[in-house]
Amino acid sequence: MLHMYLPIAGNSVNVFLILGLGGFVGLLSGIFGVGGGFLMTPLLMMFGIPPTVAAASDSNQIVGASTSGTLAHMRLGNVDVPMGVMLLIGGVGGGTVGVQIIKLLRAMGNADFLIAVTYVIMLGGVGGYMFWESLQGLKKDKNPPVQEEAPKTEQKPAKKSLMQSLPFQYKFEKSGCEISMLLPLGFGVLVGILAAIMGVGGGFIMVPVMVYLLRMPMHVVVGTSLFQILFTCVNVTIMQSYSNHTVDFVLAVLLLLGSTIGAQVGTAVSKRLKADQLKIMLASLVLLVCVKMMAGLLMTPTIMVALKGGH
């Protein structure tokens, strides 16, 4: 089997394995509009790639996959550019802050606990809510064939009044909503910070934020999420290369050869699925990762030390 040496990771990998991994994660990215970092980073670590290199090279790879996916979704009219730009401006700001926060947190030491716990709670909360909500939607779909795109929830009136009281109201055509520009901007900052700290693209947080908080239609969410992840990851890749020297170019290229093709296939799959089907699948994936992380925290480790990430 063909192997290639990864000069930054300091290890060699099976070329076909990494191409396949890229293809699989790219597929998910095209279907759900997530970068897939929350899956990719742990998988790469399993193949002996240091965690910091895995996360940084993955963000480089996401640049390729989301370019490919955004193009495909744009052709389907699924990208709300103004919304994406607002999320993006927030995301780039948040990402830049996040890289600095990582350094600070590492210096303080006890941050690992805080990150792991928030991560698990967030995955569990977001995944659980989305799963429950889309399950209700699918049930409703089966009984009377009512065709309602907007998800119904009880909190709707309270949120709406808060959203309408903010300045800079703008009508986002593709998303079909009129809200303050400050909302996507603020959410962008939050997701950008999280993305940089956890080494994930932030898609699995961004997608629920757009579905439930910004009330955008699911298919537009997927396209717009990819659009903004693209730029967020451009920023993270450059910052990581510059400050931490953790981007392994060979690894990233192998991954993105697989993922760019996967993203195209994923988009085609996404087109054929209903919003609730998409949501329940993404929710299951998020819950699966959550369970895996919890197992890691609860089970007694076989080796009681780990290499400290980065320097």
Add this chain to the structure above:
Amino acid sequence: MGMKEITMNKILKCLLTAALVSLVLPWSSMAAEEPLLLELASTNIKISTFYNGTTLEVTGSLPADAEVVLQVSGPRHDVHLKEKGKVAGFLWMNKTDVALENTPAVYMVYTPEGAKEKFLNPELGVGYKALVKDIAISPESEDKAFVFGEYVKLMEKSGVYAINEGAITYGEPNDGVKGFSVTLAIPSKMSAGDYTVDAIAVRDGAIFSRVVEKLTLELSGLPKMISSLAFGKPLMFGFMAVFIALATGLIIGVIFRGGGGAH
């Protein structure tokens, strides 16, 4: 020992030709005590684009009544670790910072068949128990033997620490001399740097001769280029990485638009 080493190296150089000849002709006794000889098939390994670790043939000879053990060890550095511990009583997390100072990045021992205990003896300076003596832990309050033991497990898993029992094979003794050979594993996790291959001849439980050879691993070709760019021009490297990712995404996107309609 130092004097002996220098003498050994001199003798080694003088006898290299003789050693080669000895493979063809029967060894003729030249001195009262046959020296320990060690030869590496190569002392410089290049890490190129498709490198996936390699193996290295090592041969040598020693008096028929002695035994030989080989140690391969790598650049020593301080290793920064996180010791796992329970947080809030039930969550396993990377908890305490510990550093193992002066720890080799690579440590592999090769012994002949049987009598493993005879060689992995701290008094001979061989094996993990001997290695841990040169290593310091910080903070000193941590349990050095335990942390090092766990670190060894971690390194054995990635293939850079190993005790290979029975890896050395001997040839038939001839005129009081026997040849030995062993295939060293050079895993891909063994990074560029200088290593030593240390042959120790043992007789009656004591070292009577020792030869050390240097082994260098270096990046070449594409890995070398990428590595020097990533560390030498990090900003340019970042932009280049992004540019190539964007270009690939665009190209694949365009290709699929061209052919995608048919699906």
